[in-house]
Amino acid sequence: MISKIPKGKLIVIGGAEDKGDEMTTIKSVTSRQIKRLEILNQLIPSAKQKGGIEIITTASSIPIEINKMYKKAFNHIGFKKVGFISIGNHPDSQNPIFIKRIKEAHAVLFSGGDQFRLSTILGNTDILEAVKEKYYNDPNFIVAGTSAGAMAAPVLMMYEAETHETLLKENVKISSGLGLLNGCIIDTHFTSRGRFGRLAQAIVMNPTCVGFGLSENTALIIKKGREAYCIGSGMVIIIDGRNVDHTNIAYADDDEPICIENLKVHILCEGNGYMLEERKFIADKRDIAKEETAEIRVLKEKRAKNSIRIKSEFIKSNKLLDKLNS
Numbered sequence: 001m002i003s004k005i006p007k008g009k010l011i012v013i014g015g016a017e018d019k020g021d022e023m024t025t026i027k028s029v030t031s032r033q034i035k036r037l038e039i040l041n042q043l044i045p046s047a048k049q050k051g052g053i054e055i056i057t058t059a060s061s062i063p064i065e066i067n068k069m070y071k072k073a074f075n076h077i078g079f080k081k082v083g084f085i086s087i088g089n090h091p092d093s094q095n096p097i098f099i100k101r102i103k104e105a106h107a108v109l110f111s112g113g114d115q116f117r118l119s120t121i122l123g124n125t126d127i128l129e130a131v132k133e134k135y136y137n138d139p140n141f142i143v144a145g146t147s148a149g150a151m152a153a154p155v156l157m158m159y160e161a162e163t164h165e166t167l168l169k170e171n172v173k174i175s176s177g178l179g180l181l182n183g184c185i186i187d188t189h190f191t192s193r194g195r196f197g198r199l200a201q202a203i204v205m206n207p208t209c210v211g212f213g214l215s216e217n218t219a220l221i222i223k224k225g226r227e228a229y230c231i232g233s234g235m236v237i238i239i240d241g242r243n244v245d246h247t248n249i250a251y252a253d254d255d256e257p258i259c260i261e262n263l264k265v266h267i268l269c270e271g272n273g274y275m276l277e278e279r280k281f282i283a284d285k286r287d288i289a290k291e292e293t294a295e296i297r298v299l300k301e302k303r304a305k306n307s308i309r310i311k312s313e314f315i316k317s318n319k320l321l322d323k324l325n326s
Contacts, residue, residue, distance in 0.1 A: 008134065008141035010180055010222040013039055014188045014214030014234065015112055015147035019069060020076030037077055039219045039232055042142070043107040044079050049140050051106030052081030058088070058121050059113030059148040066111050085127075093125035102130045107142040110149030110178075116159040118152045119177050128178060135180065143180060147188045150214060154181040156206060161187075161198040170254040172201045181225060183276055184210045190237060191215045203241040204249050204260055210276060211239035220268075226276040230268040240264040240279055 017039040043053050055070055057063035063086045074082045083101060087093050102108060108131055110118060122128045134141045145153045157177030164171065174185075185206060187199040190213035203211040212220060215234025222228045230236050246261040266281050268274060273282030 006136045006180075006225045007139040008136070008143060010135070010153065010225070011039070011042055011142060011144040011219050012150035012153055012181075012186055012212070012214065012222065013144065013146035013219040014150065014190060014216050014232075014236075016189070016192075016216035017146055017219070017232070018217050019073035021072070037073070039217065040073055041077060042219070042221065042231070043109060043144060044077060045106040045140075049106055051104055052083060053079070053107045053109060054083045054085055054101055054105040055109045055111055056085045056087065056122075056149075057111045057113075058086070059115060059118035059152070060111050061113060063111075070109075070111075087121060087127065089121065090125060093122055093127045095127070098127055099130045102127060103134065105134075106140065107144060110143075110145040110152065112147030112149055115148035115152040115157055115177070116175065118148060119157060119175065122178065123176060132180065150188050151186050152177045154184050154186055154209075155179050156185050156209060158185060158187060158198070158202050161195075161202070163194050163198060167197040167201055167258045167260075168255050169201075169249060169252045169258055172198050172205065174202060174206065181222065183208065183226075184212055186212045186214065188214050189216055191234065196237065196239075199237075200239055200241075200260060200263060201249070201258060203239045204244060204247055204258070204263075207241040207244065210274075210279060211237075211241075213237040213239065220274075222276075227273065228276060229271075229273040229282075231270050233270075236268040236274075238266040238268065238274055238281075240266070242279065 018037055019040065020037050045051060053074070057066045060066045067084045071082060074080065085098050085101065087098065131143060135143045151157055154177045156174055159173055159175055161172040185199065185202045187195050189195070192215070195213060199211040199213050203209060214220065214236055218230065218232035218234035218236060220228040220230055220236060241263055243264060244260055244262055247259060249258050252258055266274065271284030271286060274280070275282065
């Protein structure tokens with residue numbers, strides 16, 4: 001039986017995660033040390049846990065190349081228990097051998113490629129149900145998706161969405177995803193490919209959802225299906241359309257520019273989090289500690305200044321009394 005709140009973890013990755021290759025470029029990191037292979041390390045079981053990693057390459061048109069790339073990446077980490085499941089049609093998704101491997105795995109990673117291909121081939125299949133059942137009932141299990149694999153993770157999924165300088169109506173198409181996450185729509189390669197407009201439109205079309213725009217080599221670790229925490233070298237842009245006041249999307253003609261008033265945006269970096277149901281930003285504990293330290297320092301400085309002022313006034317008062325008494 002599947003519980004309502006997942007016990008396992010879901011990791012959605014913005015694509016181009018660091019795989020340990022010297023040719024890998026990690027953008028926008030200059031002031032702090034890069035944690036190499038940080039995201040893929042999240043999939044490795046601890047010494048007490050059993051099982052390997054199964055990578056499902058259904059979304060990709062080049063599964064052999066994907067296999068080689070991830071084998072090399074996990075070799076850099078020193079982890080060799082990695083399997084690959086290439087499912088190209090519905091009959092493959094009912095294969096009992098594949099289902100058994102999912103049940104025995106510690107983690108499952110959906111690779112990048114075409115999210116529409118992924119969701120249409122795996123949707124409503126035995127292998128997807130096996131993933132969901134373990135995700136909802138095993139607290140040690142991890143489901144991850146990168147690029148198209150991340151975009152397909154929620155109940156609703158964008159596909160065939162184009163990127164333009166202008167936000168045009170009918171530029172975004174929505175269909176059913178894998179159903180691993182409620183209440184959000186995910187976009188990937190977000191900042192490098194200028195995808196703000198298309199995610200904004202998807203959220204205005206579906207205001208009950210929150211938009212997660214994931215930069216490359218950046219991920220959200222989601223616990224209990226609602227507690228999301230950011231890791232990686234980039235940022236996650238969160239788009240909340242719940243309080244939009246004016247938009248012409250309902251009556252604009254196809255390919256006509258769209259306007260949106262009062263769209264709410266958050267930006268997460270590593271250490272920040274977000275509560276999906278409450279739509280609440282979670283500040284990094286390190287930042288809070290620094291803020292508290294700064295507040296204490298300011299308070300001490302104010303007290304010191306007040307003490308000097310009071311002492312000065314006391315001295316002036318005593319001098320005045322001495323003059324009056326003389």
